[in-house]
Structure formats: structure tokens, C-alpha cells
Amino acid sequence: MKQTELTIQPFANREKLRKKRWKFLLPYLLVGPIVLWILATIFLPLINVIKDSFYDTGFVGTKGTFVGLQNYREVILSDAYWSSWGKSLLWVIGNGVVQSLLAFAVALFLNNKRKIAEMTRTWMIIPWVIPTIVVAIFWQWIFNGAYGILNHLLLQLGLIDKPINLLGHEILSLPTIIFINAWHWFPFMTVIILAGLSVIPDELYEASAVDGANKWQQFWKITFPSLAPITFALGLVGTLWTFNIFDIIWVLTQGGPAGATTTVPVYIYQQAFDSFELGKASAISVVTAILLLIFATLFIKFASPKD
């Protein structure tokens, strides 16, 4: 072998090795920043919350003393905590039912090529794009007990003889907020269901029509089963998202009247920033996260669509 060939050979190998190393490292360098970001913004605060749950920290920024599992004992034995779970379950189920009904109805209506469906498809997302605070404010106006349009209409129609204070009613306040939230979020569910509907082959409906199936049977035998992967994902993610909603409840009622709309997130906020019990609020957060994890695990195990 010539001298130059001897020189070129090791150089070519080094170059190959360098390229191989770079190819191996590049993906990690690209995802590295986002991983660091996630660690900094999710895992570090999470570890901090778990740590705080073992201290009797009061006001944010103060140092508490180590109390072991005392906060957890108080949470497990707290009537107020389990009462907030009751409100949260009503909140989640109520939102699930109302949003699902609205979303399915609208998606089925829009799943065709008619002009009205094409027009409605765009306007339908308006409730979703309006900022939550604006949604809360104008529904407050509509439902206001003294000057709200709803009370005015009901009085004019003779359906009530005095105004109803929906958002200040101990029984009606929670269903009212459920309605408002469902109105705000159903377009999101509609868009996803509509996407699912659009990929169901028409031949299935045609064949079932030939076999004499009516619309109701087509829905339960073809449409709903075909949407199983989507409804599973929506069920899991939607439940967790809905459970954790805080903003619209806080803006509308701050958990009142007299705790009637105090769901778990609202209760945690009140413990941390109204009662200045950060340690206890942290313990409540950890217990709640564990319970939600158990729910998610069971949901995936038993509700995931079978192939």
C-alpha cells in the first residue's frame, strides 16, 4: 500500500467515527432543551410540593417545621376534603354528560356536505375560542338575579314569579357552572369527534341500510363502536382536564355559595392562599394526584378499546 493510502485510511476512519458519534448525539441535543425545561417546570415544582407536604408551612415563602405524615392524616380525616371530592365528581360527570351530548349532536349534524353544515363548522368553535374570563363575565350578566336577561325572560313568560339567583343558589349554582363550562368546551370535543366520523367508511352505513338498520341502530352498531379509540382518549384526557378546572369556578363563585361549588382544585387553592396552609394544601395535592393516577390506570386497563 502506498504512503498516501496509509495516511488517508486512518483519517477516513476518524471522520466516519466522528459522523457516527454526531449522529448518535444529535437527537439528544435536540430534545435536551425541552427535557431540561420539563424538569425545571414540572418535576422540580412537583418535588417541592411533595417536600412541602411533610412540613407545616403556612404562608408561601415561610419555613415550616417537619411534621411527617400529620398533614396526610388531616387530609384523610377531613370532611371538607371529601366533600370537595363529591362536588368534583358531580362536576366531572355533569360536564361529561352535557359536553358529550352536545358534541355528538353537533358533530353528527355537521358530518355531511350540506352548505349549512359547512357554514356552521366555522362558527361552532366560537365558544371555545372566547377567553374563559370573558365567558364567565357574560354568562354572569345573563344569569344575574337582579338585571340578567334570563330572569327577565322567565318573568315575562310567567314561568317564575320572582328572580332566581342561579349562581348564588346552594343547589342550582353547580349545575349552572357545569352548563357554562360545557358550553365553553364542547366545540373542542366536537372537532375531535367530527374528525373521527369523517373516516368511518360510508359503505358500512350503506350495507347496514340494505340490511334494514335504522339511524339509531346505525349509531349504536357502527358509529359509536368506530369512535371507540377517540371516545377512550377523550374520556381519559377529558376527565382529567375537567377535574382540574379551577379558573371558571373561581371567577364565577369562588367555590360558593357556602361551599356549594368547592371542587378539589378550588379547595386546594383556598387552603394554600386563603387559609395560608401551604403544607396541608401540598398534602391534598399529592393525595389527589395519587387518586387520579389510580383512576387513570383503571380506566386504561378496563376501558381501552379491544381490538
Add this chain to the structure above:
Amino acid sequence: MRKKSLMALLSLLLTLNVLLAGCSSGKEAAEQGKVTEITLWHMEEPPNRVKRFNEVIEAFNQAHPDIKVKAQVQSWADAYSKFPAAIKAGNGPDLLFTIPDYTTLIKELGVVQPVDEIVKKLDEKHRFLKSALTPYQYDGHTWAVPVYGMVQVLWYRKYMFREAGLQPPKTWNDLLEAAKKLTKDGRYGIALPASKSMATDQVIYSFMITAGAKDMINKENKVTFDNPGTLKAYDMYQKLLKYSPPDSNTYQWGEPQAQFNAGKAAMAIEKGQYLAPFEKESGRPASDLGVVPMPIAEGGEPGSIYYSNGVMILTDDPKKQEAIAKFFEYLFEPETYGKFINAEPGLFLPVTEDGAKAKSFWNDPVISKYKEQVNVLLEASKHGYLFGFTDGVARKIGKIAGPNYLAQTLQQIIVNGKTPGEAVKWGQSQMEAAVK
């Protein structure tokens, strides 16, 4: 080769960026050495208040070229949740507006500086109101400089009273009778807040004071909420709510005022913010706005809730503290001070004797139009009290004020159907658990 060039270019850009940042911060530091910068956070968000505060501060900065006070508007909503974290991270202000129970909380962070010397000098020259200073004095020091006070009174629509042949209420019986008689034809006798909020806490406490129950917690944090005076106050509030709009349990500060100005309610109990917008919002002349001190219960005492708003010093830098002392000296000069507190005429009341006489205070267009009403407010300030600060300073009052237990007790009556006696007992147990 292209990748190498790209990497080299990126590295060069990054280095240049760091160098430029270093240069600019160096330049800023050099400038800062000549000028002492003071950051001030206040929570008075309405634009008129922000504008007036900025005018006063800018005038101070012009008069003192070696000091620069920078005001930043914040929100009370963030004061309890975000400020402590910012302060602990070293991103807090040098000066922070406060109210007495908030000071007891921020003090726990270990950053609040005693202001004894500043207050002593100002007191000698300007004479602070006792009700303004006392809530900030404990543990042998003064922890904030009072800057303005707020007091509650009973507002009433004069023409409605005239038409009904009523006199302005002096006692609870007068008040109840007036509320009953004035509730007719879609109008309510009174608009009261009844939501779980500080607004409700404040009005209830005014009733508790006038029922003789102002001491609900002492300096040892012993709760004495459950007493005959408190029971009387809640009983009265429940009765008055029959003559208040049906959605009162969602009301805070704005709604009763809106009802009052719209002529939908004949009376309201609140502080001096009713003055400035009255003519414009009601469409009636200023002479129609009546005000009297809080009516008194039988066997009770005169008084109402009084908030001394102050400023805490959070910096321990001696140069900054010196600059801050000059700022306060400037602020409390009567001709500056009157202008400052008329950022919200009628709501912000002077906390010094010479401030209460200053031309700059009385010459304000709103104050001069409502002289009679302002004098009622100033007189009421002398009998002002704040829960947690009537029997020494209850350090844990924040744990009662934060969850609005006074309002929550009311909600046990109007939402959960408890009797006033049961509700007050409930409130007592909640407060005891909170301060344990």
C-alpha cells in the same frame, strides 16, 4: 464543512450577545451608582389612582435627581399568592403597600424593616391619627408608615328619604324601619354584600362594632367571636337582607354601589368611594347624596371598620433607606399629601392632623363639592376599628381574614339555613381551628 461554519457562526453570535449584555449592564450599573433607585409596589389599580400616584412620584424624582422612585401597579389578588415567592427570590420591591393583617403575614418572611425613626419624625411634624398608627405597632416597633385611611359609613339617597318622610337612621331600629319602608315598587331599602368576600367581612364587622362586639380575637390569638353582640349583629344582617336585592349573596363592593347609584337601593354601607362617581352614575345632583355614621345598636357603641393603609419598607440597604426617608418627608408635606390622597377623593382619607387641614386636600373638586360628606367620613375615622387589632395585635388574624370567616358565618345562615346562634358557634369553631 457547512456544519462547521454554522456552529462557528452560532458560537460567535452567542459570544457577541454575552459581551453586549455585559457592556450594557456595566453601563447601567455605572449610572445606577449615581442614582438610588427605589421600587415601589402598590395595589391601587384604577387608572385615576395610578395616574395621581405617578404624578406625585415624578414630582419627587424631579426634585431629587439623586433618587428615582419607580412605582409598579400590582393586584391584591397576587399579594397573597405571588408576592411572598417574589420577595423570597429577591425580586420583591423596596416599598410595598399594605393593610394591617397583610403586614402580619409578610413579617413572617423576615424582610419587613422597622420604621420607628421615620414615623417618629413624621409624627412630630404632622401628628398621625392613633387609629391609623396603632395597627402597625407591636413587638416594640412600628412596621409600616400609614399613608391613608378608609372608613365605612351609611350612604343614603336623600330624595327617597324625603319622599318617605324618613330621617337618616341613627339606630338599628331606624335602619330596619327605613329599609322596610323604602323597599317597594322594584326598589330595595338597602344593598348589602353577602358573598364570601372581604367586602362582606367589612360590613358585618361594622355591625359587630356598633353592637359592642369589636373584640373578636386578642393578642394571644384567643377567639371570642361567639358573644351576644356578634349574635345581635348577624341577626340584624339577616333581617336587613330581606330588604336587599335577591342576588346579594354574590355581591362584593361594586354591586351595592351600582344598585345605589342606579336608584335601585336607597341605602348602602361602604367607604368614601361613593363620592366621586355619584353624580355621573346616578344622574342626580351631589346634594342628593346623604351620609351618616353607622347606626348604633341598643346598648352598642359608635364606630365602624377602619383600614389604615400603609407602606412597608422591605430593603435593608442603608442608602435606599435614607432615600426612602426623604421620600416620606416629601410625601407628607401637606401640599403634596393632599394631592396624593386625592388620587381617590373621599375614599383615601388623611391620616395626619395637618393633612386633614391641607388646602391641597380641600381644594380638590370632588372634596370641595362634598364637604359635608367628607366631614362625616373624617369624624367617623376617629372611631374606626379593625378586627384583630382592637385588643393588642392578633398575629394570626390573617388566618381568619383570608378565608373570610365573618362572611362564611353569614353564609351558614342565608345559604345553609342555620340560625344566627348556630352560625356564630360554627364561626367560632372554624376560627379557633384556623388559629390553632
